[in-house]
Amino acid sequence: MKGVTRKRLAAVVISTIVFSVASMFVARALDLAMGYMLIGAPLLGLCISSFEVFYFQAVRGRWLREMHPLKSNLIYILILTGLFLIVHHANYAIRGRWDELTFVYDRYPAAIPALLAVSLLAVMVLRVISFVGGKNIFSLLVGKYHRPTWERRIFLFLDINGSTNIVESLGPEKTNQLFGKFMFDASKPIADHGGEIYRYQGDGFIATWDWKAGERVTGILEAVDDLYATVAHERPEYERRFGVCPDFRIGIHGGDVIVCEEGDVRRNIAFYGDTINIAARMESKAKEAGMDCILTSDIAMLFDDPEGRLVDLGKENVRGIDRDIAIFGLERLTAS
Numbered sequence: 162m163k164g165v166t167r168k169r170l171a172a173v174v175i176s177t178i179v180f181s182v183a184s185m186f187v188a189r190a191l192d193l194a195m196g197y198m199l200i201g202a203p204l205l206g207l208c209i210s211s212f213e214v215f216y217f218q219a220v221r222g223r224w225l226r227e228m229h230p231l232k233s234n235l236i237y238i239l240i241l242t243g244l245f246l247i248v249h250h251a252n253y254a255i256r257g258r259w260d261e262l263t264f265v266y267d268r269y270p271a272a273i274p275a276l277l278a279v280s281l282l283a284v285m286v287l288r289v290i291s292f293v294g295g296k297n298i299f300s301l302l303v304g305k306y307h308r309p310t311w312e313r314r315i316f317l318f319l320d321i322n323g324s325t326n327i328v329e330s331l332g333p334e335k336t337n338q339l340f341g342k343f344m345f346d347a348s349k350p351i352a353d354h355g356g357e358i359y360r361y362q363g364d365g366f367i368a369t370w371d372w373k374a375g376e377r378v379t380g381i382l383e384a385v386d387d388l389y390a391t392v393a394h395e396r397p398e399y400e401r402r403f404g405v406c407p408d409f410r411i412g413i414h415g416g417d418v419i420v421c422e423e424g425d426v427r428r429n430i431a432f433y434g435d436t437i438n439i440a441a442r443m444e445s446k447a448k449e450a451g452m453d454c455i456l457t458s459d460i461a462m463l464f465d466d467p468e469g470r471l472v473d474l475g476k477e478n479v480r481g482i483d484r485d486i487a488i489f490g491l492e493r494l495t496a497s
Contacts, residue, residue: 168352169218173210180206180283187275201252208244209280223345227338241280242273306422306430313372315381315415315460316437317356318444319347319388322408324364331403339403340364346395347409350387354380359432365409367440369432372415382464385411385454386494412443413456435482442479443488450474450490458487470494 184202216222217237225233300306321327321343328336344366348358351368359367370381392399392406399406416436423431439457447455452472461471470492476485 169214173207173214176210176213176283176286177203177206179286180209180279183279183282184276187279190275200255201248204252205245205248205276205280206283208248209241209283212240212244213284220345237284238277241277245273245276245280300430306420309419309421311417312420313415313417314420314432314436315370315372315413316359316432316440317351317368317370317381317384318365318412318440319368319409320365320444320448322410322448327405327407330405335403339399339405339407342395342399342402343392343407346391347388350384350391353387354384356381356384365444370415381413381460382491385413385491389453389493410444410447410452411454412440412445412447413454413460414440414443415457415460438481439479439486442477446474446477446488447490452490453493454491455488456491458489461489468494 181202184198184206188198188202217225225236228236321340324336327339331339340363344361347366351358356368356370359369368384388409388411392409396406414436416434416439418432418434418436420430420432423429443455443457447453452474455474472490472492474488474490477488478485
């Protein structure tokens with residue numbers, strides 16, 4: 162099972178549990194039968210969570226996300242209401258209690274708004290998980306990084322080439338749409354190969370893997386290959402909508418970093434150390450060397466290279482680092 166699917170399923174499970182627990186309180190307040198809620202709440206929570214994660218947040222739901230929020234929210238509420246009505250009747254069909262339907266119909270004026278409120282709570286949980294990351298939420302809750310902690314990680318820096326020219330050509334609004342599509346397309350290969358997006362920054366992002374995951378599989382290089390393959394597959398759509406398909410460069414390095422909580426009222430998890438600076442420098446070096454991707458010897462040594470894709474580029478001096486770093490270019494995978 163791919164990483165992105167595992168994360169989405171985990172989000173669905175968490176949201177379904179939150180929905181079910183909250184619905185029990187609603188049931189008690191409205192004096193609804195617990196037998197009805199024991200089946201209906203988890204089933205409705207599962208339907209709503211699955212719709213949010215596997216449709217609204219996926220490629221198929223882009224049309225809804227790109228609408229004006231007022232229109233999008235209205236459609237979303239109608240969909241939630243439809244799901245409630247379907248699950249409600251399915252619940253009574255499963256239990257063979259059709260005779261009780263009229264009693265619940267009388268409660269619709271109170272039940273539907275209450276369950277919509279609970280549904281929106283579940284959706285909010287899903288979107289917070291999507292925005293912050295389930296692993297990060299857990300780490301913040303248990304205080305894993307309350308004190309600075311040393312970890313060994315691998316970082317991938319990605320920047321879109323010629324972003325200034327794209328802005329001048331398309332204008333800010335159209336450029337924002339292009340970058341939004343690109344970030345959505347590029348995030349999936351990262352998640353599919355065990356990584357996570359640490360930070361989006363303008364015309365690029367930083368992705369990270371824990372060292373053991375990077376050392377155990379060739380997922381990082383496979384992620385790079387999938388990134389290029391995904392954008393190539395979407396090229397006709399980019400050119401149709403924007404008249405240009407973005408190209409990008411990548412730098413990869415790994416090593417020890419300090420991981421800690423950052424901020425007070427609004428918190429997030431941050432990384433500090435030379436490893437970050439070196440990875441960023443590899444991305445800049447890729448532009449200078451005319452390479453799609455550059456990685457340091459610390460990463461290159463982790464992978465077999467039967468196809469001879471690694472190109473020795475000598476050593477690089479990084480400002481603030483008291484040693485020269487051996488670097489390699491990664492040639493793009495040739496389509497068979």
